[in-house]
Amino acid sequence: MQIDLNEINVPRKELQDVIGRSMDSVRKFHRRKVLTRIASRCGAAAAALIAVVGICAANPAFAENIPLIGHIFEKVQDEQQYPGDYSTKADHLTGTNVSTSHGITVTRSEIVCTEKSMNVSAMIESEDAFPEDALTMAENMDEGYGAHFYLDADQSETSFVTHEDGVKDVLDLKGEFTDDHTFIGMFRIDFDLYPFADVTIPDQFTWNLKISGISYYPGTDASSKHLADGGEWSFSNEVTKQASEARTVQVGQYMPNGDGITDITISPYEVIINYDYDESRIQPGYERFDSIFTVMLDGSGKVINDKVGLFSPEGYDLSQITVYSMSTPDEATSTAIQEKLTDESFTSQLPGWLEENAVSKIEIPLER
Numbered sequence: 001m002q003i004d005l006n007e008i009n010v011p012r013k014e015l016q017d018v019i020g021r022s023m024d025s026v027r028k029f030h031r032r033k034v035l036t037r038i039a040s041r042c043g044a045a046a047a048a049l050i051a052v053v054g055i056c057a058a059n060p061a062f063a064e065n066i067p068l069i070g071h072i073f074e075k076v077q078d079e080q081q082y083p084g085d086y087s088t089k090a091d092h093l094t095g096t097n098v099s100t101s102h103g104i105t106v107t108r109s110e111i112v113c114t115e116k117s118m119n120v121s122a123m124i125e126s127e128d129a130f131p132e133d134a135l136t137m138a139e140n141m142d143e144g145y146g147a148h149f150y151l152d153a154d155q156s157e158t159s160f161v162t163h164e165d166g167v168k169d170v171l172d173l174k175g176e177f178t179d180d181h182t183f184i185g186m187f188r189i190d191f192d193l194y195p196f197a198d199v200t201i202p203d204q205f206t207w208n209l210k211i212s213g214i215s216y217y218p219g220t221d222a223s224s225k226h227l228a229d230g231g232e233w234s235f236s237n238e239v240t241k242q243a244s245e246a247r248t249v250q251v252g253q254y255m256p257n258g259d260g261i262t263d264i265t266i267s268p269y270e271v272i273i274n275y276d277y278d279e280s281r282i283q284p285g286y287e288r289f290d291s292i293f294t295v296m297l298d299g300s301g302k303v304i305n306d307k308v309g310l311f312s313p314e315g316y317d318l319s320q321i322t323v324y325s326m327s328t329p330d331e332a333t334s335t336a337i338q339e340k341l342t343d344e345s346f347t348s349q350l351p352g353w354l355e356e357n358a359v360s361k362i363e364i365p366l367e368r
Contacts, residue, residue: 130181140222150214151213157208159206174186192272257282257291273309
């Protein structure tokens, strides 16, 4: 994807002003006057180029970061909680995308907005080098956790939001450092969770975002630290929701304890399982809410790590999902089941063991 400097703000106003003035002048050329004015215009263009080179020479880190804008998704999309191909489907954010406070510049770059979520790429640049314990945070966290900056966000002025108490949340920007002064990543706003779960997301809307603080965890057992606190980074964008690529499969089946699955929605970035509860469907002996331990396998027999009805489709065979209900009359039985699920040496035997020991199962074909 190419960078459109007329639509995407870049981190240094000098460069944008130079290029903008030069391009405006070029567009005013009348075709019949090009030959007569080409010499003088070439001189102006040369001056603009010299200015650009001067800016880049004075700030080499800025020169290196120009190619990042518009290409952040492709660098960080695979390491997210909900990985997927965001880069080829992304729209460039237009509007106010760059904001500086306390010597830290936040630039928002690309967006993928669907009916289920809004995924945004961003870059943080610090005039001073990032603290050493921030640069090494990924090494000091649990394996696979990665590097995160947490943004204290206020979205109260977004056009379709009507919460009286405002919309304040923490956005999780997960990504990587490109150098001691630059961090790139992406964050996700889930429309099925607070504060958007009870509102309808319009096809087009104005998204206003204010960030008041940026923090991080230097290690697994460490308290959070402020990269910057009490600042104000403000953004405003017109967002268009992309056409839906999701499909919904109706299920309507229940387990012995009354828990049921009404339907499953599959999109390129998430799988959403809508659960239900029907007391009239409880079978004798399963009155306790924890009388059933549920195990979910994909079409190849791999355990699905369902996070309360939401998980990434990445790495799963979604030709079918099978939901097994395991009886748990006591805590010891529940613990024994969990141990088998985490025992890698038992992985190949797990589907057969579930078939033999489950009190019920729900088979859900998902292929079109």
